Amino acid sequence: MSSNGWISDTVGACVAAGIQEYVVCAGARNLELVMALSRYAESGEAGEVRVFSHFDERAAGFFALGRTMESGAPCAVITTSGTAVAELLPAVVEAHYQQRPLVVVSADRPSRFRGSGAPQAIEHVGIFSKYVEGCEDLEWADTLTLFDGWSGKLPWHLNICIEENEAQSRLSKVRVGEIEAAQENINMTPVFDCIKNSWKGLVVLLGGLEPEDREEVWHFLRDLGAPVVADSTSGLRETLGKLTLVDGDRILRENPPAYVLRIGEVPVGRYWRDLEDLPKVNVVSISRTGYSGLSRESQVITGDITRCMRALGEISSVGDSMDHLKMATKRRGKINELLESLPESEPGMVRMLSVMATMGSSLYLGNSLPIREWNDFAQREFPYELVRANRGANGIDGQIATWLGATTDEENAWGVFGDLTALYDMGAPALLDQVQCQGRMLVVINNGGGQIFGRMPQVQEMEAEVTELVTNEHQHGFESWAKMWNMDYVRIDGMEGFDFEPGDKTTVVEIIPNKRQTETFWGKFDAIG
Incomplete structure (x- = not known):
């Protein structure tokens, strides 16, 4: 040229x-x-x-x-x-x-x-x-x-x-100029120490994984046999079966293990933050990025996850020395009963949505409440082909645009976002003319504000006027937004509304949980022991 x-x-x-x-x-x-x-x-x-x-x-x-x-x-x-x-x-x-x-x-x-x-x-x-x-x-x-x-x-x-x-x-x-690829020197000794001392209690926290790393990690976890708290973005949450800890955040807070092995991105769950105040729990991370995710002392192995898994060689089963999985089995049943009894609560609607989303070719979960509720309450029987999220800085901005970029050429791509997250990124659908829209489902869980803050104990003790400021309460709907960008629109404010199918162009699915059922759900959920 x-x-x-x-x-x-x-x-x-x-x-x-x-x-x-x-x-x-x-x-x-x-x-x-x-x-x-x-x-x-x-x-x-x-x-x-x-x-x-x-x-x-x-x-x-x-x-x-x-x-x-x-x-x-x-x-x-x-x-x-x-x-x-x-x-x-x-x-x-x-x-x-x-x-x-x-x-x-x-x-x-x-x-x-x-x-x-x-x-x-x-x-x-x-x-x-x-x-x-x-x-x-x-x-x-x-x-x-x-x-x-x-x-x-x-x-x-x-x-x-x-x-x-x-x-x-x-x-x-x-x-x-010279593009310099970083060299990796992998020392897996800290992981071997975890396995050696697993009789004191070992749990794996599984964060987001690159698609090419998932098979090697799955084989390692099946061989290890230790309890696992798996984020949806690991791609393994539904495939680990009985190794998965249901309600793992609370179980581990009440019964902390001696060792935590983190694989992948920094985990979403609350227990990871609790580790800041649990210095006796030894934490070892295997991370592609090298970030510890903690301000306290821990050990980090930085490198390609697949290479790290292979460097461990053949692993013997260590089992569940603290009976965490038995505790999880009891809670699984109680949580399922609660979801079935309050189907129009926000967690109940997330459960139903998770069943519908198995129709998709990929799934994107927005921050902050959708990804947490999906981890805790989504169905566990059928795996999703590919799950993505933005968990680097955990922000809620740019989520819809990121989803469109990550799924540009995909049919039947599903994205699940909170209402404030969608309001942050209302111009992103201008990109729809440049991406594949066949079967694309843009789900907005509209609970009238940032209700994740309303679950915080210190916020619950505030006066109503202050709570409104913190949660950014609103009464906006998304039908006009869908019309503005020539998207189809479905409103779901009851279980009968889940009778919908993807179309030839992007569909906005606005889910409006029942506020009273949601409050009842969280009250009963917090009482589960």
Whole structure:
């Protein structure tokens, strides 16, 4: 492909660095970048270059994050200058903690404008702080080097200063620097120590796993035979059968084991936070990202999960030395009875929804209440093919956009979100024209606010006016939103409403739990012992 100047060559270097997908947020400043990218995409000379577009940088960033989750490959967002770049910070933070290769390509005003207060001239360089692996500040020069020292696994920022009338004939020698893959040195001794001392009590907490790691982890857990508290995002919650601890958070808080082995992402459940105040419980983590998830002392093995599992070799069964599974069996029956007796409570509706969602090809769970209630109350008989979530920073922003990015080419994709989460991301459906919508189900559990805060003891003791402020109570519905973006709509405020089927386009399913049944459920659930 013939050169059209240094901007075009810079885009070519991005493609050469392995970035084949881009989300464009167009503006006057990045017009040359967008035009050059369009030429690469149309020519096909650099392989398949895929370009998406969105008007909102925040949603675009989360959509790009979803693309990296699905493919494992980098995806770049191209922004214009000014506050447009700042809108990407939430997605970059999430990508940092998930260790996903989200790339920001920001068009900037020339460096001489910095600190001047001129329009669209904010400080781009360093805006993402430690949340990007590197930031390259580029202005025209005879020779430019891009992505020097990038691992290809973490966020990266490419800031490109462009003149008002950038002459396309100005050329640079643009090259891709050394992309340095991190080396892994795996020492599994802490895990062997857990197994050796399992007679004192050993429980596995299973967080989110990459799809390619699930089979090896499943074999390890079946051989180990220890009790497991499995998050839905592990993909193994429904396949571990009798090894799974139902109501595990409360059982472990009341009967803490001597050892906790965490595999995968930081677990969703409350017991993980309780470990902060249980220093006598030895915690060992096997983590792709290397984050301990705790402020207290613990041991972390960082590396590819599959490699770690294989490094353990053949494992003998250790069983359940503290009878945690017997306790869980009793509670399983009580919880099932409670769900059946109060089917229109929020947990009861989540149980019914979880049965319907087995029709889908994938499942995305939004923060904060949906993922927790799904872990605790969803059906356990039939596995879901693929379960995803954003659990890096645990935020509720950008959830719908992330789901759309992660399931761009999938039919029958299901996403479950809270009402405030949906309100945060109301512009994300602008992307629907660019994704597969056959059988797509966008479920919103509308309980009138952030009711997860209402379950907190300190909030329950507050005056009603303060509680309303904390929970952001509202009376909004989502039918008009569905109509605005040409989505089908189904409202469910009773069990008979679950008689629906996916259609040819995206369907918004608004679930409205019975408030009285929900309050009764939680009162009886808290009394289960």
